[in-house]
Amino acid sequence: MVILICFSPQMLKIARRKAAHLLKYPDVQVISLGIGDTTEPIPEVITSAMIKRSYALSTMEGYSGYGPEQGEKPLRAAIASAFYKDLGIDEGDIFVSDGAKCDISRLQVVFGSDVTMAVQDPSYPAYVDSSVIMGQTGDFQKNLEKYGKIEYMRCSPENGFFPDLSTVGRTDIIFFCSPNNPTGAAATREQLTQLVKFAKDNGSIIVYDSAYAIYILDDNPRSIFEIPGAKEVAIETSSFSKYAGFTGVRLGWTVIPKQLLFSDGFPVARDFNRIVCTCFNGASTISQAGGLACLSPEGLGAMREVIGFYKENTEIIMDTFTSLGFNVYGGKNAPYVWVHFPSRSSWDVFSEILEKTHVVTTPGSGFGPGGEGFIRVSAFGHRGNVLEACKRFKQLYK
Amino acid sequence: MVILICFSPQMLKIARRKAAHLLKYPDVQVISLGIGDTTEPIPEVITSAMIKRSYALSTMEGYSGYGPEQGEKPLRAAIASAFYKDLGIDEGDIFVSDGAKCDISRLQVVFGSDVTMAVQDPSYPAYVDSSVIMGQTGDFQKNLEKYGKIEYMRCSPENGFFPDLSTVGRTDIIFFCSPNNPTGAAATREQLTQLVKFAKDNGSIIVYDSAYAIYILDDNPRSIFEIPGAKEVAIETSSFSKYAGFTGVRLGWTVIPKQLLFSDGFPVARDFNRIVCTCFNGASTISQAGGLACLSPEGLGAMREVIGFYKENTEIIMDTFTSLGFNVYGGKNAPYVWVHFPSRSSWDVFSEILEKTHVVTTPGSGFGPGGEGFIRVSAFGHRGNVLEACKRFKQLYK
Numbered sequence: 001m002v003i004l005i006c007f008s009p010q011m012l013k014i015a016r017r018k019a020a021h022l023l024k025y026p027d028v029q030v031i032s033l034g035i036g037d038t039t040e041p042i043p044e045v046i047t048s049a050m051i052k053r054s055y056a057l058s059t060m061e062g063y064s065g066y067g068p069e070q071g072e073k074p075l076r077a078a079i080a081s082a083f084y085k086d087l088g089i090d091e092g093d094i095f096v097s098d099g100a101k102c103d104i105s106r107l108q109v110v111f112g113s114d115v116t117m118a119v120q121d122p123s124y125p126a127y128v129d130s131s132v133i134m135g136q137t138g139d140f141q142k143n144l145e146k147y148g149k150i151e152y153m154r155c156s157p158e159n160g161f162f163p164d165l166s167t168v169g170r171t172d173i174i175f176f177c178s179p180n181n182p183t184g185a186a187a188t189r190e191q192l193t194q195l196v197k198f199a200k201d202n203g204s205i206i207v208y209d210s211a212y213a214i215y216i217l218d219d220n221p222r223s224i225f226e227i228p229g230a231k232e233v234a235i236e237t238s239s240f241s242k243y244a245g246f247t248g249v250r251l252g253w254t255v256i257p258k259q260l261l262f263s264d265g266f267p268v269a270r271d272f273n274r275i276v277c278t279c280f281n282g283a284s285t286i287s288q289a290g291g292l293a294c295l296s297p298e299g300l301g302a303m304r305e306v307i308g309f310y311k312e313n314t315e316i317i318m319d320t321f322t323s324l325g326f327n328v329y330g331g332k333n334a335p336y337v338w339v340h341f342p343s344r345s346s347w348d349v350f351s352e353i354l355e356k357t358h359v360v361t362t363p364g365s366g367f368g369p370g371g372e373g374f375i376r377v378s379a380f381g382h383r384g385n386v387l388e389a390c391k392r393f394k395q396l397y398k
Numbered sequence: 399m400v401i402l403i404c405f406s407p408q409m410l411k412i413a414r415r416k417a418a419h420l421l422k423y424p425d426v427q428v429i430s431l432g433i434g435d436t437t438e439p440i441p442e443v444i445t446s447a448m449i450k451r452s453y454a455l456s457t458m459e460g461y462s463g464y465g466p467e468q469g470e471k472p473l474r475a476a477i478a479s480a481f482y483k484d485l486g487i488d489e490g491d492i493f494v495s496d497g498a499k500c501d502i503s504r505l506q507v508v509f510g511s512d513v514t515m516a517v518q519d520p521s522y523p524a525y526v527d528s529s530v531i532m533g534q535t536g537d538f539q540k541n542l543e544k545y546g547k548i549e550y551m552r553c554s555p556e557n558g559f560f561p562d563l564s565t566v567g568r569t570d571i572i573f574f575c576s577p578n579n580p581t582g583a584a585a586t587r588e589q590l591t592q593l594v595k596f597a598k599d600n601g602s603i604i605v606y607d608s609a610y611a612i613y614i615l616d617d618n619p620r621s622i623f624e625i626p627g628a629k630e631v632a633i634e635t636s637s638f639s640k641y642a643g644f645t646g647v648r649l650g651w652t653v654i655p656k657q658l659l660f661s662d663g664f665p666v667a668r669d670f671n672r673i674v675c676t677c678f679n680g681a682s683t684i685s686q687a688g689g690l691a692c693l694s695p696e697g698l699g700a701m702r703e704v705i706g707f708y709k710e711n712t713e714i715i716m717d718t719f720t721s722l723g724f725n726v727y728g729g730k731n732a733p734y735v736w737v738h739f740p741s742r743s744s745w746d747v748f749s750e751i752l753e754k755t756h757v758v759t760t761p762g763s764g765f766g767p768g769g770e771g772f773i774r775v776s777a778f779g780h781r782g783n784v785l786e787a788c789k790r791f792k793q794l795y796k
Contacts, residue, residue: 037463047453054448057439065435105678279503284682285646286452
């Protein structure tokens with residue numbers, strides 16, 4: 001049996017540091033702009049659908065038991081129509097899940113332990129963590145802060161946060177998150193066209209994480225499937241968590257186009273379907289009712305209003321750090337602000353900010369070695385807290 | 399990448415046969431006593447808690463985002479107190495899940511692909527299916543209807559549905575479901591004491607599935623942890639699905655006692671915790687509110703009332719087959735009736751019943767080769783449907 005002594009301890013360490021800080025300063029108001037957890041209420045047009053479904057479950061006419069493991073048909077159709085209209089994706093390509101993180105693991109089970117992986121560096125730790133669990137990564141090389149068998153695609157201000165693919169080795173799977181967590185960078189159409197070509201040339205499968213696509217303001221693609229040919233090389237996974245404040249409600253989806261085949265011609269979607277039917281029993285039907293309400297015209301409007309609120313937070317944070325003379329990245333197309341502290345350890349910066357301002361951020365190095373020298377500031381927070389945190393940042397770095 | 403051509407197609411085949419039957423006989427009333435899906439409304443004392451939580455999510459005071467991956471503390475405490483009182487299990491040993499099937503797969507990820515497995519024969523297909531996916535099973539031996547590397551523990555009327563452990567080979571993991579799905583047999587205290595001793599002698603871990611324990615009427619154990627020493631050798635997984643009609647709401651739990659260690663002394667719970675934190679993000683908080691309401695005094699009473707209703711269904715089905723001269727098993731401690739059709743193919747019996755009575759049952763052979771010659775009749779159904787199905791059984795087999 002595998003013993004996982006190499007599990008990424010980033011979030012645990014932050015939580016411990018926060019708890020220790022609270023013990024040390026029991027009377028201060030600690031503000032969390034650390035983990036990307038939503039803070040604003042879910043619009044009533046969405047919760048009322050969940051209330052209605054909950055009530056229906058107590059009636060003879062409205063009760064339902066097991067739903068399809070792949071999700072309820074109307075929700076699959078609504079997701080296809082809301083996010084993939086005119087992209088050749090239909091409801092049969094959509095698998096409803098209890099969140100993108102869970103589907104990333106189920107995808108890893110499909111891939112098995114004998115595959116090779118590439119990840120953006122920095123990126124959301126779940127890709128590497130789930131690879132570790134499947135035994136794909138090889139040993140952790142302490143001096144490099146890297147796993148031996150993972151290809152780290154460096155994304156930095158120097159390359160516009162898009163990897164130089166000419167230096168990237170061939171892997172079976174490429175995890176790619178856009179807008180990226182933590183850098184906030186959204187890949188352009190040209191960049192994604194390069195990525196799709198790279199995957200096609202190498203016989204790789206892209207797992208494209210678009211969990212923040214709704215935050216994109218400019219005309220960069222919201223889906224990998226906007227790129228011609230992507231349906232033959234890519235899976236897309238996304239979530240209602242950051243779209244509708246569903247971090248606790250648990251609802252997401254994964255798109256596996258029927259055109260995506262393993263090298264022997266077997267459809268990837270059929271394999272994933274088997275995993276979903278064996279390892280999962282569908283998302284909660286109450287959550288699914290909420291998801292369907294999100295995608296009604298009123299729901300979409302209400303959802304965008306909350307996102308607009310978080311985007312105002314983002315601007316406040318960006319303006320603050322910019323005015324203090326920092327180089328600030330992300331923010332425009334994502335709820336994360338990626339602040340550069342050149343030549344400094346990101347854990348030292350994290351500690352300095354926590355100690356001096358009582359604000360919890362996230363040290364960049366937890367997202368991969370390429371995150372060293374940065375901190376991520378999340379825009380999920382009540383307005384008063386964001387304003388107060390920014391006031392404290394200004395006092396610290398003025 | 400593994401291509402899973404050997405996935406158990408039982409449920410799919412039944413669904414297809416049912417659909418074909420509906421096409422052939424568009425005007426008949428087809429009654430499903432096949433898959434174990436609950437049919438009766440969830441008591442309002444439970445749904446009202448889910449309504450309340452859904453509403454709270456739309457308020458500033460009541461909103462919450464990510465919960466602990468292991469489940470909310472009050473629910474973990476309530477599960478420990480409701481089902482494991484005085485058994486030395488505390489809330490820290492409880493992991494809340496989105497259902498037993500999902501947790502079985504997460505356990506398989508903990509175990510990895512290099513372990514050996516034993517299952518009751520017959521038993522719930524998820525154990526073998528998830529083993530297949532993890533690559534633990536070896537090849538399927540068509541002549542035996544068995545996987546080469548799985549130890550099948552035959553459970554039949556001859557051995558009182560408890561395996562003769564003196565003939566069972568040593569495996570790393572032993573899946574044991576009691577009351578058993580499909581046979582309905584609940585193991586006695588003496589039998590479970592034997593099983594715990596067997597696991598201890600062999601250094602095996604028992605995964606004890608108690609998803610139907612609330613249906614036990616006699617004084618057989620409701621938890622493996624009633625057996626002295628079980629905490630050192632067993633994991634228990636269970637679910638609100640059949641307790642409270644939560645098949646669509648999705649809520650379950652797994653107990654991993656802190657005393658359970660791998661052979662190198664590493665706590666199994668710590669490994670499972672890592673998998674849960676990496677591959678899962680907690681059950682829906684709305685479902686968890688429902689689960690907590692289930693365990694209030696009113697909720698427990700309401701839950702037992704619905705279970706009492708299903709138990710009356712079970713008696714009606716048992717009486718019917720008994721009166722027709724069949725040997726009937728299960729039923730007393732489980733919502734499943736296991737009917738013996740000696741020397742007949744269970745798929746033939748399934749087809750005969752479907753064709754002649756328009757009632758969907760489940761052929762026993764889908765639960766393992768030991769299920770051949772049996773059909774499982776589920777007691778989940780509206781009373782009118784159960785009575786009508788039994789009337790038709792009487793006409794067919796009179």
